[in-house]
Amino acid sequence: MTAEQKTRIAEFLDLAGAYLRSGYKSQTLTYQFADDESAAPMATEQAVPQAPLVETRPQAIAQSDKRSLAISNAEAGMDTLEAIAVDVAACSACPLCATRTNTVPGEGVSSPLVLVIGEGPGENEDKSGRPFVGEAGQLLDKMLASIDLSREKNCFIANVVKCRPPHNRDPLSEEIAVCASFLTRQIALLKPRVILCAGRVATQAMVKTTNSIKNLHGHFIECAKIPLFPMYHPSALLHDPTLKRPSWDDLKTLRARLDKLVALKA
Ligand code: URA
Secondary structure, three states, X not given: OOHHHHHHHHHHHHHHHXXXXXXXXXXXXXXXXXXXXXXXXXXXXXXXXXXXXXXXXXXXXXXXXXXXXXXXXXXXXXXXXHHHHHHHHHOOOOOHHHHOOOOOOOEEOOOOOEEEEEOOOOXXXXXXXXXXXXXXXXXXXXXXXXXXXXXXXXXEEEEOOOOOOHHHOOOOHHHHHHHHHHHHHHHHHHOOOEEEEEOHHHHHHHHOOOOOHHHHOOOOXXXXXXXXXXXXXXXXXXXXXXXXXXXXXXXXXXXXXHHHHHHHHO
16 A cells, blocks of 8 residues: 555544544644655654634534535545535535525536636525526526526536625625635536636636736636636626627637637537
8 A cells, every 4th residue: 555545544534533523623644654665754743733713613613524524525536516515505614604594506517618606696696595596697697698608508607605795795805715615626526618707806716816807808817727717797787888898799709719619529
């Protein structure tokens, strides 16, 4: 057995122990084995300083350990979209959990051509648990349909945060950071050919930039080896109809790229 395989087993046992002992917060351990080809010292254990637990109810601690297990499942290629939705529903990692009605993990096909990423649920999405179902969502569906895309046929629709920010404010960078592992897991599973970012907040979060959506829209950016295409948020088009023309041009650019990708695969 290789050192890497033994390390995986040791990490799994550590997580399993953490899961069984509700109340225990898993430490990060570094394992080495005496017979490892490259290893001289034995089993060094690094006690990493513990972040204070914000939430101390046993239930919440068990949830944090479940999250560790879910992430290790994701690494082991055993993750599912349903498991992510369950983890999102159980999440209490940021204050948005206190004001949400429903979590909104996302919806669509499981092998999408396009993953659409918005900023976060609004009032209608919070009520229904589904992404982009309000006025902006209906416009998004029309925009997608104009280039032969839909959540029923070839898209998955998600958001950078899965709970509604109160009063439709922008999600805070800490909220986006805490929620990011869900989107990372979704992208790993969905393997979209293109990511379509709706609006400034989603684009800036995904590309890690402060550049404006005015500068970014309509140009492909490589994001973790997936072409990412920023566009104006449909709600911006509802407020400012002059954005409709450039958005239509952007949709045509996107369709041309998708046609090329599809032709390459055929
Ligand atoms: N706006 C978003 O960014 N996402 C939604 O799900 C709805 C509106």
